[in-house]
Amino acid sequence: MATTPNYGVKIISKAVQPAIPRTTVTPITVSKLNTPPHLMPINIAFARFDDDGRIEFVGHTSPEGWERMLGYTAEYVVQGDADVDLDWVDGHVIKRRPENPTILDGMTLRNLPIPCQITVDGTTHDSQDETADLSFSQPGTYTVVVSAFPMLDASFQVTQE
Template identity: 30%
Template structure:
């Protein structure tokens, strides 16, 4: 009997593999639909986005719309939508329920060593030459940055409804 690893790999192209996997999934769903006589719309493949408690998109993919609806009923943060983590977020407080939205530009500005107009809530990431990456949860719109070493620092402000604000700071 041949094992899984005994079969030759015909195509290593990720897109071809994804399409092959979708074809197999569709065939399995068609077979299941024939056996159960269910509503064909529930078995239709749909794109989805998963999001976290802040509304940031954390996963995307495709699955049967009936499965997406079942997950939503169970309380999962999932929508039958297309979207990209870097350009979209989910507005959890939208009228009528969560809605995918396009991210706006980060309103934060850097004035010397002070971040102003930081969105709330947000995270501030500081990459420094000694300690690497440090992440802070920010609860003020104005944040005074302090550095203990000289060198080049990268500062990022992250908030679900906005594209990241990014700056490079030289500390003498």
């Protein structure tokens, strides 16, 4: 059974991420360090992202851990503080995700990004239109989410009487 080596990386779950003060990291030459990796300070913030720029996770690592990480995954990591839900990576730059322009007008979604996905209570539908009329077979309150990455999701509560 193969195991993934730990290169001094500390992953911070988005659910329990502590508030970490933003600091300036002074570049150092790793080869001049005589400190064992397990005793090195963890002070480089980073984000791991996918092909679309979605941030998969954020963490902090030591300078040596960062150098090792670059050796095997440089195209999918970027240095800096990021928020998994609010940021994305564009050209190796962490950016805020733009607002979704969708509005709910009665039972009609307007200003839909093209293309987008409309999710109603967990069921997703692809859309290529600027508007979508909503109707439901049963009365009740439904959660409708409009997604068009990299935009932020737009979420609405819709009541069918």
